[in-house]
Amino acid sequence: MSDLVAAAESMKKTERFTRANWVAELASRAGLLIAILAVIAYGSIANPAFFSTGNFVNVLTSMSIVGIVVVGMTFVLVVGGLADLSVPATIACGAILSLGLQPMIGPVPAFVVAIALAGVIGMLNGALVGYAGVNPIIATLGVGTVGLGIVQAAVGGVIVYGTNPASAELVKGRILGIPTVVIIFAVIALIGHFILSRSYWGRWTTATGGNYSAAQASAVPVRAVKAGAFVITGIAAGISGGLLGLTLQSARPLVGTGYEFSAITAVVVGGVSIMGGFGSVPRAIAGLIFVQLLTNVMVLEGVRTPVQGFVLGILIAGAVGMDAALRKRGGG
Amino acid sequence: MTEAHCALDMRGITKTFPGVKALSNVNFKVKFGTVHAVVGENGAGKSTLMKVLNGTYAPTSGTIHIADKEVRMRRPADAQALGIRMVHQEINLVPDLSVAENVFLGRMPGRMGYLHRSEMIARTTAILEELGAVVKPRERLGDLSISQQQLVEIAKAYAANPRIIVLDEPTSSLSDHETAALFRILRKMRDDGIAIIYISHRVKEVLQIADEVTVLRDGAMIETRPISGITSAEMIRLMVGRDVSNVFPKTPATVGEPVLKVENISDGVHFRDVSFEVRAGEILGLTGLVGAGRTEVAQTIFGLSKLVEGKVSLNGRTLSIATPADAVRAGIAYVPEDRKGDGIIPEMTIRENISLPILRKLSRIGRISGSADRALAGKYVKQFAISPPDGERRINLLSGGNQQKAVIAKWLAAKPSVLILDExxxxxxxxxxxxxxxxxxxxxxxxxxxxxxxxxxxxVMGVCDRVVVMRDGRASAPLSREELSEEKIMTLATDEEAA
Known part of the structure; x- marks a missing residue:
């Protein structure tokens, strides 16, 4: 399986740095698609439980929460901001606040406040990375830890439970047969895609990641653009956390653990460059779909958890390694 | 070779890069125990020749003989093994290590991983004393002045017992006093029998220190002469001495009112007290040697570096520019020197590159108008005959010239009233x-x-209406077209008295 991924990846990346040939371009877009279809084909043959509406809805639902983070994380990678490691803390923030504030201000205001605070965390990250020039890994790790500490202290308890069943019903419910979270994810993905590919802010984001000093010399407000990517990720992680809290009806500080890794894996496997300047939301989501389906097949096939981690780890290291190698070769 | 004292003999060296002949049949011979200067304009081939000598580039044709033996060098380590040492213009040392550690970097005395610190210090002390340098071996390198660091760089080269030392513009960061100290050290090394190759723009210094001088021009060796047989005027003429035919047709234009005016500007580091004005319908040339501060002046006007003193005004209005965005708003455009580094976003298309500075004007409620974006690119691709004529091409797939046209187009799209072009x-x-x-x-x-x-x-001579020459961060009075001559510009650019 990973051979196929590697082949698809290499097709796509080679094209990117050599020729703007539409055949190669098509192959590059199709690469990940082929990999996804291959996983589906394998899953269908290997396990009867795989190819069923129920399973796909499950995959889609579990994908949606992390998918919202993926949309934000795409901006961070494209702008050349490496990664946002404050995501687990921001998700916890969103989950704890949206549940914990319910008795005081009601479910909707609680949700809004949670997202606003997540945005503030994003602004802190952005200020440190974009304006102060701190390494993104260190900045987001530090801000995340501090943010989580403050929320824990403010809420007091270790685990917070939901008190408003109506809001839980809404989030867990379906609209026209489609789970609400999936719809929310789709809307956010569309907005993210629009911003990155059609708005001047998105063009600025790609330009800043592609060549920071040239973008600066072209009157792009590079610092603000870089900071903005972290604000977007902060808000996305806040929404994600809020929905997670409402779905689970309980939130503990470690509720967001692992989401940063899942999001980064999806974005990188989708072919978004970790060095910035290249990538789109649909690509990242294709990466997410592939990883989620692969994980789903492994779970159904009874692959043990450590082995699953092993596969995903190789996938991310391989994708990043390929990006670096191709960038070096075709860089000039 | 017949001469017993020939340290280096490069014969018929030619080096071509795709599309460019950087060196053409260069013969270059240096004797042991002499200081041999290599002079020439920017781009004459001095650094290419030295990169061939230190193994960075393999010559396309020609042979290299060291101490009368033909050698082949594939990498800098080969050149080092043959006793060739380079002292680069930029300091190439580790600031957090001590002076002694830097001098012996990569060759520390010791056995099986155990470092003989005392031996290293003793040997460094001896070398520094021998060179007459007032630096302590235990000092942290980063705490030294630039000129002291340069001495450490030379001590490092000397400690390796070289046969040939190459110094590339060693005095560019030194004061007169420090230069004198450097010259004492060079004479000392020369008297030890080392062959010293001294690369410089500075005619006056070359006359002081060199025994022989070789002039390069346009990748060719023009002449080698003993220093006693040459005057500074002759040297400048040999460096320049090309026919200024009319390769650059000058389109006549009516010169109007002053548009950009800078008065006594300084950035506190690279240039000070620079004043000039650029008028409508005029090309003002800003020339001088590399490192004279020209680019820094342009970047300061454009808001890429900080203006410390002085005044910049545009159409009579004093500007306060903190960022390039301010400059663009005011009507200044800047095509940078380093096209790859500052000019283009390599993975974006021609279209995306051209519209970058004015994206907001092409957008409504945040959304870029696709048709306006394409129309803008299409207009300039056609007007500038950018090849291939396809705005959707990735810009890094274009030739250098076409990339540059796209970068100029990018700025014209912003409709500036003054355009700054850097090389x-x-x-x-x-x-x-x-x-x-x-x-x-x-x-x-x-x-x-x-x-x-x-x-x-x-x-400069063919295109510009008036020319300002910079030397060591100072600007000359503008020369009009009638006053222009290559000799005059070179003299202003190199000679301390004339400026």
Missing amino acids: PTRGVDVGAKAEIHNIIGRLVGEGMAVLMISSELPE
Whole structure:
């Protein structure tokens, strides 16, 4: 399986740095698609439980929460901001606040406040990375830890439970047969895609990641653009956390653990460059779909958890390694 | 070789890069126990020749003999093994290590991983004393002044017992006093029998220190002469001495009112007290040697570095510019020197590159108008004959000349009232060069004020209406077209008294 991924990846990346040939371009877009279809084909043959509406809805639902983070994380990678490691803390923030504030201000205001605070965390990250020039890994790790500490202290308890069943019903419910979270994810993905590919802010984001000093010399407000990517990720992680809290009806500080890794894996496997300047939301989501389906097949096939981690780890290291190698070769 | 004292003999060295002949049949011979200067304009081939000598480049043809034996060098380590040491213009040391550790970096005395610190210190002390340098071996390198660091660099080269030392513009960061100290050290090394190759622009210093001088021009060896047989005027003439034919047609334009005016500006580091004005319909040339502060002046006007003192005004209005965005709003555009580094976003298309500075104007409620974006690119691709004529091509797939045209287009789209061009034709082929000059000529004809930085004298003389020469961060009074001569510019650029 990973051979196929590697082949698809290499097709796509080679094209990117050599020729703007539409055949190669098509192959590059199709690469990940082929990999996804291959996983589906394998899953269908290997396990009867795989190819069923129920399973796909499950995959889609579990994908949606992390998918919202993926949309934000795409901006961070494209702008050349490496990664946002404050995501687990921001998700916890969103989950704890949206549940914990319910008795005081009601479910909707609680949700809004949670997202606003997540945005503030994003602004802190952005200020440190974009304006102060701190390494993104260190900045987001530090801000995340501090943010989580403050929320824990403010809420007091270790685990917070939901008190408003109506809001839980809404989030867990379906609209026209489609789970609400999936719809929310789709809307956010569309907005993210629009911003990155059609708005001047998105063009600025790609330009800043592609060549920071040239973008600066072209009157792009590079610092603000870089900071903005972290604000977007902060808000996305806040929404994600809020929905997670409402779905689970309980939130503990470690509720967001692992989401940063899942999001980064999806974005990188989708072919978004970790060095910035290249990538789109649909690509990242294709990466997410592939990883989620692969994980789903492994779970159904009874692959043990450590082995699953092993596969995903190789996938991310391989994708990043390929990006670096191709960038070096075709860089000039 | 017949001469017993020949340290280095490079014969018929030719080096070609795709599309460029950097060196053409260069013969270069250096004797042991002499200081041999290599002089020439920017781009004459001095650094290429030295890169061939230190194994960075393999010559396309020609042979190299060291101490009368033919050698082949594939990498810098081979050159080092043969006793060739380079002292680069930029300091190449580790600031957090001590002086002694730097001198012995990579060759520390010791056995099986155990470092003989005391031996290293003793040997460093001896070398520094021998060179007459007042630096302590235990000092942290980063705490030393630039000139002291340069001495450590030389001590490091000397400690390796070299046969040939190459110094590339060693005095560019030194004061007169420090230069004198450096010269004492060079004479000492020369008397030890080392062959010293001294690369410099500075004619006056070459006359002081060198025994022999070789002049390079346009990649060819022009002449080698003993220093006693040459005057500074002759040397400048040999360096320049090319026919200034009319390769650069000058389009006539009516010169109007001053547009950009800078008065006594300084950035506190690279230049001070620079004043000039650029008028509508005029190309003002800003020339001088590399490192004279020209680019820094342009970047300061454009808001890329900080203005410490002085005043910049545009159309009579004093500007306060903190970022490039401010400059663009005010009506200043800047085509940078380093096209790859500052000019283009390599993975974006021609279209995306061109519209970058004015994206907001092409957008409504945040959304870029696709048709306006494409129309803008299409207009300039056609107007500038960018090849291939397809705005959707990724810009890094274009030739240097076409990339440069796209970068100029990017700025014209912003409709500036003054255009600053920093080495606009560096690294582009002859055809594209003429096209770029035509574009500039047309702009000036339409009343644009252009400030053009260029190191290439024929270009400066052919294209510019007036020329300001910079030397060591100071600007000369502008020379009018009638006053222009290559000799005059070179003298202003190199000679301390004349400026």
